[in-house]
Amino acid sequence: MILVLNAGSSSLKVEVFTSDLTSVLSGAVTSIGTDGAIKLGDETVRTKTANHADALAQMLDALAHAGITLDKLTAAAHRVVHGGTILTQPARVTPQVIAAIESAIPLAPLHNPNNLAAMLALQAVAPGLPQYASFGTAFHATNPAVATRYAIPQTEHDAGIRRYGFHGLSYAGMVASFGTALPARLLALHLGNGASLCAIKDGRSIATSMGYSPLSGLTMGTRSGDIDGAAVLRISAALGEDETDRMLNKNSGLKALGGDNDMRSLLNRHDAEAAFAVDHFCYWAARHAGSAIVAMGGVDAVAFTGGIGENAAPVRDKIMAFLACFGDVPVHIIAADEEKQIARDALTLMGPA
Numbered sequence: 001m002i003l004v005l006n007a008g009s010s011s012l013k014v015e016v017f018t019s020d021l022t023s024v025l026s027g028a029v030t031s032i033g034t035d036g037a038i039k040l041g042d043e044t045v046r047t048k049t050a051n052h053a054d055a056l057a058q059m060l061d062a063l064a065h066a067g068i069t070l071d072k073l074t075a076a077a078h079r080v081v082h083g084g085t086i087l088t089q090p091a092r093v094t095p096q097v098i099a100a101i102e103s104a105i106p107l108a109p110l111h112n113p114n115n116l117a118a119m120l121a122l123q124a125v126a127p128g129l130p131q132y133a134s135f136g137t138a139f140h141a142t143n144p145a146v147a148t149r150y151a152i153p154q155t156e157h158d159a160g161i162r163r164y165g166f167h168g169l170s171y172a173g174m175v176a177s178f179g180t181a182l183p184a185r186l187l188a189l190h191l192g193n194g195a196s197l198c199a200i201k202d203g204r205s206i207a208t209s210m211g212y213s214p215l216s217g218l219t220m221g222t223r224s225g226d227i228d229g230a231a232v233l234r235i236s237a238a239l240g241e242d243e244t245d246r247m248l249n250k251n252s253g254l255k256a257l258g259g260d261n262d263m264r265s266l267l268n269r270h271d272a273e274a275a276f277a278v279d280h281f282c283y284w285a286a287r288h289a290g291s292a293i294v295a296m297g298g299v300d301a302v303a304f305t306g307g308i309g310e311n312a313a314p315v316r317d318k319i320m321a322f323l324a325c326f327g328d329v330p331v332h333i334i335a336a337d338e339e340k341q342i343a344r345d346a347l348t349l350m351g352p353a
């Protein structure tokens with residue numbers, strides 16, 4: 001069995017897969033660092049965890065109680081948000097890979113340190129267990145230089161200021177779920193709290209809407225999406241860096257436009273403010289879609305995933321109405337399953353049993 005771990009800023013999610021990629025159990029430790037809870041299967045127990053290493057120790061205990069002891073695991077596989085420029089493919093966790101994840105900390109300061117903490121804590125209690133890592137940015141490593149380069153001086157580019165793109169595990173999982181039926185030019189939209197889209201040509205990402213960080217591109221639940229850098233400078237001069245960061249990442253997007261970051265609630269309301277927020281979301285998704293379709297030289301199919309993409313038919317319909325100018329394009333709805341993709345990556349690296 002493979003244990004997939006996803007260490008977020010204050011949570012640790014786990015999911016156990018068999019070697020044929022069947023999910024057998026999933027759970028999470030929430031509110032790490034304070035009074036939180038540990039959930040596994042249908043059971044939830046309140047608990048207090050000091051840090052990610054402590055959360056992992058408690059989760060391993062809970063898994064053992066559920067019959068999944070360490071000796072039953074053949075591997076652990078981690079989700080790592082940012083692979084930087086070095087980690088462009090899933091990898092076995094080695095000292096070199098750990099150093100590369102450390103070097104990408106400035107790019108994902110809230111996430112990469114927790115991913116590392118989970119790896120090192122697991123290594124300490126299970127030194128013989130092979131560990132693997134899949135990177136949220138890696139799927140977009142195939143984007144050409146014209147797509148990843150910002151038109152700013154080379155020194156800044158060399159310092160890491162370039163487009164990376166995110167949601168890569170979701171897009172890689174989507175490609176895997178199409179199998180041999182994968183359309184040649186696929187416009188993929190991952191619409192959840194975070195939202196992005198990706199031009200997938202012959203199974204490879206060639207353009208994506210997120211950039212240096214997950215802030216850019218589409219209007220999102222609480223993130224602004226694209227905004228002029230000069231406007232950010234002015235806001236930052238007035239409010240300071242931290243408050244600007246909070247505003248653009250946590251208090252913008254649907255929340256700023258409609259007073260609520262939850263698409264389902266907005267669709268259930270029938271006032272002008274909610275309608276404008278939904279319209280803004282769909283309009284900008286379609287504007288970015290046009291850009292991605294041009295990068296592919298056309299589109300053969302559109303695929304939606306994520307909480308909004310999978311469930312909000314009115315949003316899909318509005319976006320597709322804009323895209324009617326590209327002809328009658330087939331639409332697919334694919335369940336997002338990043339954990340399964342991480343397990344798949346580990347299995348591929350492990351090779352035949």
Ligand code: ADP
Nearest residue numbers: 192193194261262263264265306307308311312
């Ligand atoms: P995250 O990016 O945090 O993983 P999700 O992919 O779960 O988020 O997506 C959350 C979004 O999906 C929320 O805006 C939520 O309202 C929306 N959503 C979930 N179910 C529905 C539904 N049935 N109808 C409309 N929107 C939905």
